[in-house]
Structure formats: structure tokens, C-alpha cells
Amino acid sequence: MTLLKHVTPYYWRGEWVDEESAGRRLDDIGLILPGLREPLVVDDVLAACRHLASQLDDTTGSTYAGLRDELTDPSTTALPAKDADALLAGLAKALDPRSLAAQLTAELGSAAPGVPVPAPFANEAVEVWQPVGTLVHISPANVATAGVLSAVEGLLAGNTNIVKTSGTDGLFTQRALALLADADPTGRIRDRLVVLRFSSSNTDWLRRLCRSADAVAVWGSEEAVAGIAQHAPSGCRVVAWGPKISFAYLDRTASAEPAGLRGLARDILRNAQRTCTSPQVLYVDTTDHDRLFGVADALATALADEAPGLPVIAPTAAEQAEVTNVVEVARLEEHLGLTRTRSASDGRWHVLADTRPGLCASPLFGTIWVKPLPREDIVRVLHPMRRYLQTVGLAATGDGDVALSGEFFRAGALRITPLGQMLDTYAGEPHDGHLALQRYSRRVSMPAAFHEGVSA
Amino acid sequence: MTTAISADADLARRLPTLAKYFRPITVPAPLELPHVQELCDRDDPFRPGEDTDSLFVAAMREINAWHVARSPLYRAAWEKAGSPVPRRTRELDALPYLHVNLFKRHALGSVPDADVALRLTSSGTGGERTEIGFDAWSIGSAQRMDAWTLKALGLIDPDRPANYLVCGYEPDPRLTVGAAHGLNELCDFAPVASAVHALRNTGGGHEFNPMGSVDALLDYAARDEPVRVVGFPAFVYAVVERMRQMGVPPLRFPEGSLVLTGGGWKGHADRAITKPAFREAVRSGLGIPDDRIRDCYGSVEHCLPYIECADHHFHVPVWSRVVVRDVRTLEPLPYGNPGYLQFISPYITALPAHSILMADLGTLHPPGACEVDTPWFDVHGRAGVRRNRNCAVAAAELLGKR
Incomplete structure (x- = not known):
């Protein structure tokens, strides 16, 4: 747990950096994706989720205590202890590889979405799901686990994920996603995770954050969505999870x-x-x-x-x-x-x-x-x-x-x-009328003859 | 009283725009409301006489009976509260109060349409709008209190013309025919040497003109008259911020210059800054000292004026009383505890707002902290949240869309 001593609001692909360094690196977000050599393997993501879920199940362990401290920190997130425990239990459940595999199957057709399948109405074509690319997540201040879960969905779809947390949040998202990265021995998850905490009133950072985004997932009020949309570059997909x-x-x-x-x-x-x-x-x-x-x-x-x-x-x-x-x-x-x-x-x-x-x-x-x-x-x-x-x-x-x-x-x-089940959900259930993993993916096609050339 | 009236007449002779504030006015029913008349004729807001408490309670009994007889809703609320008739000051908080948001949803006037002299629009944060009709007494007496309060605080300058930057709406030039001038009322309290509006009338609406406002200030800084910057704080701040961004060096204005803000940050709440930060920004940009930067508090429903003293306290004048109530239990709270602001004042005949619970949170403080010797309050902002801290839609967001 020595790592935790160095936790900062800025997690950059396995490193904890200070504000000045994070500010400099913001302009390098667009360089991450072209620098990656190998695609992310969905089974590696599921394995890392399983590992983090087991750490969350051990409510007496130091990992659990560290995450819980972030959620209950009176100067930031300030959740009551009972709420923090309920939230962590909910997160462990959501990270269960069985429910994530069910979500992959429900939303992308199989637990191996990178495997090409014949196109239904073409004899000589196959289709496959590919990541959308650089995916920026703007997580809300009110649901402490939203940033983590959104990034996990981004990883399941194979994306490079840049998560912005609210300026008033603690460092829960940073620590949980760092643990997820550490649980992947290939290092590919780590290479695809950046978490930055700053206030949305910092429009300079917001603009530079969004400049290289292929998609932006924004959680929050209509004002938050409108504020982000103006920074999204032309052609960028804005996935708005607005108020309901x-x-x-x-x-x-x-x-x-x-x-x-x-x-x-x-x-x-x-x-x-x-x-x-x-x-x-x-x-x-x-x-x-x-x-x-x-x-x-x-x-x-x-x-x-x-x-x-x-x-x-x-x-x-x-x-x-x-x-x-x-x-x-x-x-x-x-x-x-x-x-x-x-x-x-x-x-x-x-x-x-x-x-x-x-x-x-x-x-x-x-x-x-x-x-x-x-x-x-x-x-x-x-x-x-x-x-x-x-x-x-x-x-x-x-x-x-x-x-x-x-x-x-x-x-x-x-x-x-x-009645009595309004708050209950099932694995793979559409969210607000959408399938999140599809919103974070591209459906690509090619002649079946080229099939061999596709990296799974 | 005679001396005061002649002092007001003298002021109005030196500064004719004051004449309309100091005209004698009479309650709509002198036989029903004699003590209301007497209390509201008191011309020094912060120097209550010995008999003020009993006069205030008597006036409250009269205005309460007035609204009980004319407002079925208030009558029902009063009867539900056990038909209380206050006999002394400490019994005043037994009177029921109507919530300010109720006036934004329902027309609750206590005067017939024929007696309506002025209609004002009351709008809520969520887009609700109701037109409220005021009789000549209610609006005239509130305006007179306004002038008397500014006078008591030394903010009227009858002899030295000032250059005004009005951070408010420019009136439609086509509609100002017949009006004395196309200016905001905040320009009434010192002669006008020149005036520029920050919110220009485009013919179909208003457009904020920060560059024109900066130019006006630069022009004023080269002149000898004091400057008066009046209007919404959000726009005053935006002009000062623009100056800073443009690298305009700090300006200096003659002694007697004044910044007088009012109306709050409505519509710009997301950009609101604290009052000390606002004053510091204005002080460093315009060189106007902290004690000449004053804010006003009031509302359409309770339009009696509260204007900051030099120490930035909203003092309770002789014409009103303030109770602070717990946000959960609605029980009255002692000095120093934040809660809902409730205002009690007998001046208003137009609507049953003589005891009104505001949607603002504030804290009441005892007298003795400054030169003005009455209790005072500070305002912490709107009570309640515009948006729930979750993914569920919040009430205020929806109201505009129904």
C-alpha cells in the first residue's frame, strides 16, 4: 500500500502526477492512442474486474478501508459510512465478470465482441465491434461510483479512457481505477486509463481534455451536458446521460x-x-x-x-x-x-x-x-x-x-x-434507452476474405 | 415631523427626481388603517421612537384584519392558525405566513383591479411567472421607504451630478415618450451628468454590451464628477472582469463615487461569487472603497427595501420585523442561526404578504456591531437546490417546461 502515499488527483497511465505535470500532459491525450501497440483483450478486462471485485468483497482488508476512507472523507465526498458500504457492495456486484459478460452478450452480441461475425444480409461480408477510440468520461459529483463504472464500460469496448471527476470529489475514482490497472499483468489497462480531478469551471482544461476525444460520455444536468458539448470537436460523438x-x-x-x-x-x-x-x-x-x-x-x-x-x-x-x-x-x-x-x-x-x-x-x-x-x-x-x-x-x-x-x-x-421493483436492474439492461457498450463502439465491416487480417 | 418634511422638500427642490418619492400618500382606507399610515409615515428607518413597538403591533392588527377580510386564502390560513390577534411584539410570529413561491403561482391580490396602479412580474428560478398588481399606496409607500433609507445611509447626493453606468436594462426608446427620462430609478438619487446602459435595448430584447461599458468607465475616469455604477451585480462584475482581461489598469474615481447593486445573481447563479470577493474585484478595478460598495435586498412580493450599511449589514428598519425559521421544523430561531427569512411588515395592502416566508436563507444578528443601531441580517442565498444532486430531474428544472 506504499503507492497510496503518493495518490494525487491526477492519475496518468500508472503514474501519480502533480497538477503542473497534469496540466502539461493534457495536450498529449491525443498521442496516447497512436502510441499503443496491441489492442485490449476483453478477457483481461474481465479478469481485472474479478480481482477488484474480490478486493471489495474483503471488507476487512486494507484496500477496502482505503476506498471507504475516500468515500467518507468529510472534506470531499462525505458519504455516511452506511452509504459508502452500500456503494462499495454495489460496485463489487457490478464488477462481477458474470454480469459483465452478460452485458457484453446483450449489448454487443457475444462475450467476445472482437470476433468477426458474418453480416446477416451479405454473403461475403463480416462485421465486428471496434472501440470508438479516445473516450472522455465526465463523471457526476453525485454518484461516487459512476466514473469507475463508466470507465469499465469504456474498457470493455476496448477504448482509451480519460475520466474527469468533479472538483468536489475525493480520490475514490483515481484509487479504484489504479487498483483495476494494477490487477492487469499485461499493463494494457493501465496504458488506457487517465483520471483527472478538476472543476468544470476550469474551461481551459475542459477544452484541452476534449480536444482529442472521439467520444465524450457526460453524466449530469442539462447545463453540464451543454457545457461539455461546446468543447467536443466536430465529429465527436457526445453520449449524454442526462437527468430523468x-x-x-x-x-x-x-x-x-x-x-x-x-x-x-x-x-x-x-x-x-x-x-x-x-x-x-x-x-x-x-x-x-x-x-x-x-x-x-x-x-x-x-x-x-x-x-x-x-x-x-x-x-x-x-x-x-x-x-x-x-x-x-x-x-x-x-x-x-x-x-x-x-x-x-x-x-x-x-x-x-x-x-x-x-x-x-x-x-x-x-x-x-x-x-x-x-x-x-x-x-x-x-x-x-x-x-x-x-x-x-x-x-x-x-x-x-x-x-x-x-x-x-x-x-x-x-x-x-x-411496483416495489422500480430501482432494480438486470445485467445488460438498456440504460436510458441506449446500449452503453454500443455507444462506446464502432460497428465495422469488411469482405469475409479479409477476415484473417483482423486482430481479434 | 414638520422639520423632516421640510428637509425632504428641500432635498426634492435641489434634486427634482426625488419629488415623486416624498409626495404625501394615504392608505386606501384611512379609518381601517390609521396605525399603518402612522408607522409608514415615520421617516427615519433606523431611529425608532419609544412607542414604535406598540405602533407596529397595532398596525399589524389592522393590516391582518384587512387581508382576512379580502383574501379568502389568507383568511383560511389565519383561521387554521387559530385566528391569532397579536397584542405585543413577541406574539407577531404567531401570525401565519405565506410562502413567497405561492405568489409566483397564484394571483392573490387583496385589492380590486380598478385600484391597481402598477403591475410587476414575479418570476421564480424555475420560470414560473405571475403578474402582481400593486395599489398606489403599497408601491408608493415602498418607494418612499426606499428614498428614506438611502437618505439615512447617506447615499443621496442632491448637489453633485454623477456619471452613471447602469448595469440594468435600457428602456425601449419607443416606450419612454412621456416618461421623465429613459433611466433606471437607481439614477434618481444624484443628478445625472451622463448615463450609459450595460444592457442595451436591441428593439427586440436586450444585449449585454461589456465593451461599451468599459469605454464609458474609461471616459468617466477622465472627468471630475463622481461615478455611480448601479444595477445587477452579475453585470457589474462582468464589466470589471472584462477590464481586467483587457489589461486596463486600475481606474480611480473622485470621492463620493458609489456602486449600488440589487436584484441578486438571478439567472447567473452558477457564476455568483461571494460578496467580499465581488467587492474586492470592484475595489481593485475601479478604486471605489469597500464602504461605498453597497448591495440591496428585496423582492417583488416584499418590496420594502433593505440596503447595506457601510459595514454591509442589511438593517431591519422601523417598518418591518424579521424572523428566522428552521429549514426543517419552521420554528423561530434565535440570533445567529441560519434559516428561512420571514419578513413581517404592515405596509402592504396589495396582497397578503404582510407576513411572508422567503425562499432565501439568512441569519439575524443583534444590533451593536456597527453604527446603525437596529438588528440586521445577512443573506446566504436561495434556500433549496435548483438541481438535485443526482440523476433525477429536479423540480426547478421542470417548471419552465410544463
């Missing part, structure tokens, strides 16, 4: 039966609602305000029942203020006959029933809107938010869900799940 909103739907044939609402209550309370798959609104298939308020009351009961079983995640002062702002206005709107509110005595959850159907976001931390939306109006009401829609947690009976799924997909939604 999810909600639940209670069909008129589905009674507000306690089991379904308790599942929804868990979806609301998990991870303090901060996941993009967390429900922010419960839509009820009705125009009857009494039924709407009745469902809201039943949901409040379900939240009260489920809350003790799930960990409390305290909001920051600013986040708490946002919750109070929204709840306070909703309470005052009760006097206008527009709303009805129910809150936990300790403020752990708030149910805001609102007779206006328009989709609006929740201030999170256990705050859920309950709004009317007759099924006939689904596409019309949700249309203005089309590009932001993500998961719909659906409670319907009989063959109702088939038709309703079609309506929600028509409106722009990307995932349908049962």
Missing part, C-alpha cells in the same frame, strides 16, 4: 391494495429517492378527487409501515430547504382546494396529493406527489416531458398492463416495472 424522471401508475382496475402500495413505499424510501429510477409521482387512473385523496391516504399508511425498515438518509440543509419549500406551498394550496398533504411527524416522508395532473418533480427525500391521470390522457399529459421520462412502476390487473405499457412507451417512457 420516474413515476408510478395505478390502473383503475388495480385496487389500492396494501401490498402494491407497500412496494411503492419501499421504492420511494430506498436511497432517499435520489436514484433516477425512484418514483417522484404516483399517477392514479381517475378523475375523481375523492378516490385520489383515498389513494394518497393509503400510500401515507404504507409509508408509515415501511419507513422503520429502511435506513434514514439525512438531507443536507439545502436539500431539506427544498423539501420544506415544496411541502409548505402544497400545504397552503390546500386552502385553494388544490391539494391535500400528509406528512410523517418526523418529516421522513410527505404525500402531496394534487388535483392538477401535470408532471412535476419531487424535492425527493421521501416526498411523493399523487396526481390524477386517466389512461386516455397519458400521452397528451406526459408529452411535454417526453425526453425526460424514464421508469414507470405499473400496477394493473389482467391484460391491462399490455395496453398501458404501449401508452407509456408512446409517451416516451423507457422502462416498465412492477
Whole structure:
């Protein structure tokens, strides 16, 4: 662990460098790719992931402790210990080679995407997946493992990866990716990893970072995406993982039966609602305000029942203020006959029933809107938010869900799940309507006769 | 009072733009609101008389009854709070308060349309917009308080003409016919030698003109009159930054020069810098001393003015009271604790904003830290987050898109 003494915010292909040196090397990003001799082998990436996952499984080891310290460092990422442990467990699971192989198969057709396959509608041609090239990742400040996972996807597709972490982050991404590089005896992963921490307000660095990018994967707000897009060179592929909103739907044939609402209550309370798959609104298939308020009351009961079983995640002062702002206005709107509110005595959850159907976001931390939306109006009401829609947690009976799924997909939604499973994902599941590994790859073709010349 | 009125009349004679601020004005219903009239006629914001507390509470009882009778929403909120009638100062925080965001979503006026003298647009950070109608008393009394506060702080200069850089919107030249001049009200408090706008009117909108602003400052620096830089802090800062980038050496202006900012960093919050950093940038670029760089705080919904003293404190004037509330429990907090700012003032007849919870966080401090002897607050910025720190869309982002 002597290496860790030298950890800096700037990891450059196996070296820890200082800010001045990183600043100089920024202009050399475009020289990395042409200097590489051999392609990355996907099995080497899977083996390195297996090794890092096993280090993460050993929660008493010094590697685990070092990574955990970065996540809980009060001066930077400052996660509560419980959150840090949950995040590391989630990372270990995500790095399991079996689920990564499943993702490769689902997204690129096989666990060996570098092997050419005959083109389906041509007799004499083969096709193969190739890396896009130099892939810049702009990771968000809010999900500590996003930078690591994005870089792993970039490596699976064979790319040279340059990861920018948020100026307020600790050095978790640097340390985790350095461990991944160290786990590869061929050194090829190390040669394809650069991690730099700097603030996005440093536009000079941002511009030089993006100058040689063949693709930029950017996670974050619309402003973050727009800010990066202006630095991407012409012809560069911008892969934007932007903000999304999810909600639940209670069909008129589905009674507000306690089991379904308790599942929804868990979806609301998990991870303090901060996941993009967390429900922010419960839509009820009705125009009857009494039924709407009745469902809201039943949901409040379900939240009260489920809350003790799930960990409390305290909001920051600013986040708490946002919750109070929204709840306070909703309470005052009760006097206008527009709303009805129910809150936990300790403020752990708030149910805001609102007779206006328009989709609006929740201030999170256990705050859920309950709004009317007759099924006939689904596409019309949700249309203005089309590009932001993500998961719909659906409670319907009989063959109702088939038709309703079609309506929600028509409106722009990307995932349908049962209530209680909105936050669950499966290996190889599309992300926000895309297959990430395809976005980080190029599909190339050639005559079958040249097949021998392709390096796998 | 007679002396004060004649002093104001004298000021207005020397500087005619002040006349409209010092005209006598009357509450819409003198028999219903006599104490409101009396309190708002007090002309020195920071020298409360002995009877001020009881006068303030009496005025609050009157204005509360006014809105209970005219605003069904406020009446409902007041009844839900147990219909409190404050008898002394410490009972004032029992009155219900309306959240400022409510006024951005609903028209909640307490005066009939026929009595509306001025309409102002209230806009939220997320793009909500509501037009708020003010009666002549509400807006006139707020403007008079504005002038009295500037006077008390020594920021009115009736005799020396100043060169203005207005970091605000240039009025449409086609619409200024009949207006006294096409200038911002911030140009009313010293005679105008010349004035340049940083946000030029293009005919179809406004365009920030940093080069023209730098040229104006260079021109002013060669003249004898003091300079007054007034308007939005984001644009004042952008002009100073442009000067620095261009390598313009630090300028020097005559004694009496002033920078007066207001309106916050709305729309430019991502570029906002701290107030001390702002003042340091202005001081080093324009040579205007720290105690002549003042910020103003207010809002459309609570347009009573708060203007920084030389030590950069927002002092609570005789016409209002400030309560700070916990962001979670909404309980009142003692001095020195940050929370929501709540303003209580009987001046407003136009809408039930006589007790209003702002979306800004602040801290209230006891008097005694500077020359102005009333409690004061500082503002920490907007309470709440515009964007959640996660991949989920946040409320404010969506509001503009509904």
C-alpha cells in the first residue's frame, strides 16, 4: 500500500502526477492512442474486474478501508459510512465478470465482441465491434461510483479512457481505477486509463481534455451536458446521460391494495429517492378527487409501515430547504382546494396529493406527489416531458398492463416495472434507452476474405 | 415631523427626481388603517421612537384584519392558525405566513383591479411567472421607504451630478415618450451628468454590451464628477472582469463615487461569487472603497427595501420585523442561526404578504456591531437546490417546461 502515499488527483497511465505535470500532459491525450501497440483483450478486462471485485468483497482488508476512507472523507465526498458500504457492495456486484459478460452478450452480441461475425444480409461480408477510440468520461459529483463504472464500460469496448471527476470529489475514482490497472499483468489497462480531478469551471482544461476525444460520455444536468458539448470537436460523438424522471401508475382496475402500495413505499424510501429510477409521482387512473385523496391516504399508511425498515438518509440543509419549500406551498394550496398533504411527524416522508395532473418533480427525500391521470390522457399529459421520462412502476390487473405499457412507451417512457421493483436492474439492461457498450463502439465491416487480417 | 418634511422638500427642490418619492400618500382606507399610515409615515428607518413597538403591533392588527377580510386564502390560513390577534411584539410570529413561491403561482391580490396602479412580474428560478398588481399606496409607500433609507445611509447626493453606468436594462426608446427620462430609478438619487446602459435595448430584447461599458468607465475616469455604477451585480462584475482581461489598469474615481447593486445573481447563479470577493474585484478595478460598495435586498412580493450599511449589514428598519425559521421544523430561531427569512411588515395592502416566508436563507444578528443601531441580517442565498444532486430531474428544472 506504499503507492497510496503518493495518490494525487491526477492519475496518468500508472503514474501519480502533480497538477503542473497534469496540466502539461493534457495536450498529449491525443498521442496516447497512436502510441499503443496491441489492442485490449476483453478477457483481461474481465479478469481485472474479478480481482477488484474480490478486493471489495474483503471488507476487512486494507484496500477496502482505503476506498471507504475516500468515500467518507468529510472534506470531499462525505458519504455516511452506511452509504459508502452500500456503494462499495454495489460496485463489487457490478464488477462481477458474470454480469459483465452478460452485458457484453446483450449489448454487443457475444462475450467476445472482437470476433468477426458474418453480416446477416451479405454473403461475403463480416462485421465486428471496434472501440470508438479516445473516450472522455465526465463523471457526476453525485454518484461516487459512476466514473469507475463508466470507465469499465469504456474498457470493455476496448477504448482509451480519460475520466474527469468533479472538483468536489475525493480520490475514490483515481484509487479504484489504479487498483483495476494494477490487477492487469499485461499493463494494457493501465496504458488506457487517465483520471483527472478538476472543476468544470476550469474551461481551459475542459477544452484541452476534449480536444482529442472521439467520444465524450457526460453524466449530469442539462447545463453540464451543454457545457461539455461546446468543447467536443466536430465529429465527436457526445453520449449524454442526462437527468430523468420516474413515476408510478395505478390502473383503475388495480385496487389500492396494501401490498402494491407497500412496494411503492419501499421504492420511494430506498436511497432517499435520489436514484433516477425512484418514483417522484404516483399517477392514479381517475378523475375523481375523492378516490385520489383515498389513494394518497393509503400510500401515507404504507409509508408509515415501511419507513422503520429502511435506513434514514439525512438531507443536507439545502436539500431539506427544498423539501420544506415544496411541502409548505402544497400545504397552503390546500386552502385553494388544490391539494391535500400528509406528512410523517418526523418529516421522513410527505404525500402531496394534487388535483392538477401535470408532471412535476419531487424535492425527493421521501416526498411523493399523487396526481390524477386517466389512461386516455397519458400521452397528451406526459408529452411535454417526453425526453425526460424514464421508469414507470405499473400496477394493473389482467391484460391491462399490455395496453398501458404501449401508452407509456408512446409517451416516451423507457422502462416498465412492477411496483416495489422500480430501482432494480438486470445485467445488460438498456440504460436510458441506449446500449452503453454500443455507444462506446464502432460497428465495422469488411469482405469475409479479409477476415484473417483482423486482430481479434 | 414638520422639520423632516421640510428637509425632504428641500432635498426634492435641489434634486427634482426625488419629488415623486416624498409626495404625501394615504392608505386606501384611512379609518381601517390609521396605525399603518402612522408607522409608514415615520421617516427615519433606523431611529425608532419609544412607542414604535406598540405602533407596529397595532398596525399589524389592522393590516391582518384587512387581508382576512379580502383574501379568502389568507383568511383560511389565519383561521387554521387559530385566528391569532397579536397584542405585543413577541406574539407577531404567531401570525401565519405565506410562502413567497405561492405568489409566483397564484394571483392573490387583496385589492380590486380598478385600484391597481402598477403591475410587476414575479418570476421564480424555475420560470414560473405571475403578474402582481400593486395599489398606489403599497408601491408608493415602498418607494418612499426606499428614498428614506438611502437618505439615512447617506447615499443621496442632491448637489453633485454623477456619471452613471447602469448595469440594468435600457428602456425601449419607443416606450419612454412621456416618461421623465429613459433611466433606471437607481439614477434618481444624484443628478445625472451622463448615463450609459450595460444592457442595451436591441428593439427586440436586450444585449449585454461589456465593451461599451468599459469605454464609458474609461471616459468617466477622465472627468471630475463622481461615478455611480448601479444595477445587477452579475453585470457589474462582468464589466470589471472584462477590464481586467483587457489589461486596463486600475481606474480611480473622485470621492463620493458609489456602486449600488440589487436584484441578486438571478439567472447567473452558477457564476455568483461571494460578496467580499465581488467587492474586492470592484475595489481593485475601479478604486471605489469597500464602504461605498453597497448591495440591496428585496423582492417583488416584499418590496420594502433593505440596503447595506457601510459595514454591509442589511438593517431591519422601523417598518418591518424579521424572523428566522428552521429549514426543517419552521420554528423561530434565535440570533445567529441560519434559516428561512420571514419578513413581517404592515405596509402592504396589495396582497397578503404582510407576513411572508422567503425562499432565501439568512441569519439575524443583534444590533451593536456597527453604527446603525437596529438588528440586521445577512443573506446566504436561495434556500433549496435548483438541481438535485443526482440523476433525477429536479423540480426547478421542470417548471419552465410544463
